[in-house]
Amino acid sequence: MHDASPARPGATRHDPAVRGFASDNNAGIHPEVLAAIAQANGGHQKAYGADVYTARLQEVFRDHFGDAAEAFPVFNGTGANVVGLQSMLPRWGAVITASTAHVNLDEGGAPERVGGMKLLPVLADDGKLTPELVDREAWGWGDEHRAQPLVVSISQSTELGTVYTPAEIRALADHAHERGMRLHMDGSRLANAAAALDVPLRALTTDAGVDVLSFGGTKNGAMLSEAILVLGPEVGEGLVYARKYAMQLASKMRFVSAQLLALLEGDLWLRNARHANAMAARLRGAVEAGLADGSIRGVAFTQPTQANGVFATLPEGVADPLRATFRFYDWRAEHREVRWMCSFDTTEDDVDAFVAEIGRLTRGA
Template identity: 65%
Template sequence: MTVPPPAPARHFASDNYAGAHPEVLAAVTAANVGHAPAYGDDPWTARLQDVVAARFGPTASAFPVLNGTGANVVALQAASPRWGAVVCTEQAHVHNDENAAPERVGGLKLLAVPTTDGRLTPADLDRFAWTIGDVHRAQPCVVSLTQSTELGTVYTPAQVRAVADRAHELGMAVHVDGARLSNAAARLDVTLAELTTDVGVDVVSLGGTKNGMLLGEAVVVLDPDRVPGVDLLRKQSMQLASKARFVSAQLLALYEGDLWLRCARHANAMADRLRAGVDATGLVTTVPTQSNAVFVQMPAPVAADLRATWRFYDWDRATSTVRLMCAFDTTPDDVDAFCTALAASVRTHGAVVPAAG
């Protein structure tokens, strides 16, 4: 008797755990025909320029890269002079999760600002304004906004505009780390341009891998005057794929139609469902659920019970806070099974979380 394999597990650790969307895989297969010029001189990458212009505006141009860290490093280098520094939050991915790649590869100093919700404000830029022109200090030349933030919160268009206006007044360029830009746009029900080009953003690291792609992102330049040299820096930073058509084909599958929006809406909806299930247990959620992430204070015995089946990450061990992420392929059954197990464990162990410190 042949025993069927177990159903593939779905976890709540990261949207990077998800596989590739079938429409993305079909696009890669469709691009796998004959020979095509290498290094981006192919029809798929050419068509991607039209799609990006339609999504972000006529001045936008796309440079496919291999991963999100590469997109951020290339974009920030292009937006900053050699003596420049980048203002970001203490929670930013570029600050915490890229193994100092902006510093070591890009040669950039990061000026990290403490926040409670993962978002920068114009006042956060003003704290560095007095250092501009001081030869003893790294010059703040770029502000990097993470959208949605590492805490799962989102910037509204008005909030982005306020930061961008102040940044430009100070002579700074504006970068958006948009690994989850689609989730923010879906939550706010706005277009990608309304969240970037229309509110003063100069360059975007456009996400793909967290929203249904096999691999790959794109640096999308919105203001070429403020962000020059991306084509050269992409190669120098080892982010130019020789068979670029396969990255571009994925980006086309995601952004030419509405797949980016369908995937993001679904992930957000699953996070809403998960948040409701967590709230029903009486556990404390620490930030609003505005994209596809839920942050909850989970007692260690409860976390241990759940980790027998599901993976998820500690976020702040001092407060027993964990991060739960949903993806384009998370199902209602996945969420309900997790929440049922969570509720049972809370009934067994209680919901007491040790105080920080």
Template identity: 65%
Template sequence: MTDLHAPAVRHFASDNYAGVHPEVLAAVAAANVGHVPAYGDDPWTERLQDVVRAQLGEQAVAYPVVNGTGANVVALQAMLPRWGAVVCTESAHVHTDENGAPERVGGLKLLTVPTPDGRLTPELVARQAWGFGDVHRAQPGVVSLTQSTELGTVYTPEAVRELCDQAHALGMRVHVDGARLSNAAASLGLPLRALTTDCGVDVLSLGGTKNGLLLAEAVVVLDPSAVDGVEYLRKAGMQLASKMRFVSAQLVALYEQDLWRRSAHHANAMAARLRAGIDAIGTLQVTQPTEANAVFVRLPADVAQALRRRWRFYDWDVADGTVRLMCAFDTTEQDVDDLLAALRSAVGGTGPARTTPV
């Protein structure tokens, strides 16, 4: 069969560009035997419930879905009445990268706040958490935070707990978009529950695709009293897979042992290597702390153009030249070093470093 792409080239645009981890492919193949009941009444989905309870606490219940947008929309719909609203950052994935799905499909109102590093704080939440009982205002019911954030930063357990305490005191719930939760936990050297259940998080969108899965995410309910009708909303939202064993088998492979941590730790390490190399060049400005698997750096237009002859990466802020360089579970040291060599060649010369604190 003719190759459809250059398999030796690994890009820096997104961890979604990466393939599927071999251990996950093996798990899918192992599940591909005989006939089992459809729509989640299968041994792999049953096993997944044991896995999420072990990772996230005895009350945790997983509802596998097929993509992250679906996980977020189903989770938020289940947490809110029709008149409810979600407080999130302006950079939140649910606001910027889901084509209005929470509004169009979920019928929700997003109340956004600006933040310089992608993280919410109680002070920022307070800007939108008001108007309770006012019939003219969408009612704030959920605080949604992303871990790790869209800007590659990480919430500490203390920060998550503070947000949960504030939200619960106001009668609100807390949702975590955990598309890269594994990267955050690996960065801090903590178990998954230390950033979620133990902090008071109510519902989690548990990521998989960005950490080596083929097509698998999950809505994980940590507090059963925080939701209503998840199973019906999942079906109505076109997120109920008929052959769910293949979705669940991937999640089991990732989270039953330590594959999630190994893969995320490697991606983070490659980002740290990339960040160190950029700092060593000395003339480029890194715009965000490098705390997970992303590096944000300002590149002159000619430098970015030179790099794009070989690699794909995303413009983050066209106005000031900021780009995002993302590492994945399969990014190699050689991949990073090749990019750095091309970057040094394109920049030419060195000078005083201008970076933000890590």
């Protein structure tokens, strides 16, 4: 259903050489990122972020997100979300988020168990919150019996592959700020959203009113590199301490920072994201063409393909035989809904072979 486990219902183990569409986490490390790690390996550097690479990274993040941006590199997306949200909330605070959000479904309860915050999930059919949906849980301020809704958290792109426009994010930010709440963005696939909309990263974040961003690198070609970005005024209090006690402070931080520098100093972040998005568009287009000419049968799409994910339902008995050749996860197995993710290293041949196998199996189903 999501990214973390290879043992989802209906999944099988595969030879490591088998490629697939399970997750952009399954891709390797981009060669330019590997080269940057190797280059950073020369000599000694000060530990815990006092190195020249992390100092340079602050400058690069400000180039992308504005002069007020402050970056805190961390190991992984869950750590970025938990520590980032902690820095926005008192102990009695709560976070309004979509029910499908990664913080709600795929982080092992870490926001609540480690972060000490209450999540208030809202059903959103396309994975996107709106001001009206936020208001379903934005109430009860001053009621000592209710965890106080103080942060709205959105994912960009969403876990259903949909993308917020700058105007939609601005509407959410304004709505939250007017009610004394703040806006957090889980940007594990922010690069894919920016590439899809052909806008700079700050158009979806700083300029749209996001207060704290979890910036993702791992799904876009890095090895283990994310960052918490403080973008708004009067947020991020205590983050430098929370990162340490949450075990997200790297002693040899230069190697985390070097990966993000490789992505962001040039246009590698954009090249990788554009390619992953293009492969998802190719996959969807080929399946739609097959449905039109009869070479594929019984497949239906459940969400628009706006970034690098394709969501579809398959005919009975097709998913497991298809998984024997290509990795992918069930999303909602009871509805025969699956998720196909493309990554920076997905090839046209991967897509074409996958579509051919879908056609072979659905025609015989």
